């Protein structure tokens with residue numbers, strides 16, 4: 001696990017509400033229902049940190065978690081995890097989609113302390129057009145990101161291997177994407193330890 005406590009900091013509906021950019025940030029992005037909350041919970045070892053702190057209506061905000069430091073704020077955290085708003089849900093009103101695009105673009109382009117993004121992709125679905133949109137946003141913003149396959153336990157090994165191949169081929173086309181990807185299952189604990197190492201290394205490096 002990460003050394004030090006993991007605590008919910010704040011939810012920001014716009015860039016002006018973000019904390020002072022004093023420590024590195026690692027952000028998590030993905031379609032709604034991709035398994036982002038489950039992965040954050042698995043990584044931090046907190047059963048429901050992402051869920052309990054995120055009340056309905058806050059799903060369109062940037063949710064911040066401190067890792068390390070003092071829980072009472074007397075000491076700076078080592079780094080922060082940022083849960084980005086999910087996208088691609090069916091029947092999203094155009095106004096919501098527009099708001100998402102502005103918030104995410106502002107964050108990706110303007111956040112100096114953003115070290116790395118993790119882009120979550122459902123192992124059953126692979127990369128969809130909505131995922132390509134955020135990949136392009138990150139490419140243009142100069143943000144480096146790693147694709148993380150979620151829910152790997154849900155598909156057969158042969159099918160998973162094919163999807164991994166396709167996803168890696170797509171990643172190679174993108175300036176910001178790491179050529180390697182991570183394959184995880186929050187349910188089975190697969191790939192979690194390794195991903196935690198990557199997060200730490202990204203925060204430190």
Ligand code: GDP
Nearest residue numbers: 032033034035036037038151153154185186187
């Ligand atoms: P979010 O909307 O991206 O935060 O997704 P959640 O973490 O809430 O997960 C969406 C659904 O997928 C829930 O029903 C989870 O229980 C399920 N889920 C998430 N991760 C896994 C996984 O690794 N394996 C399996 N089988 N189900 C998962």
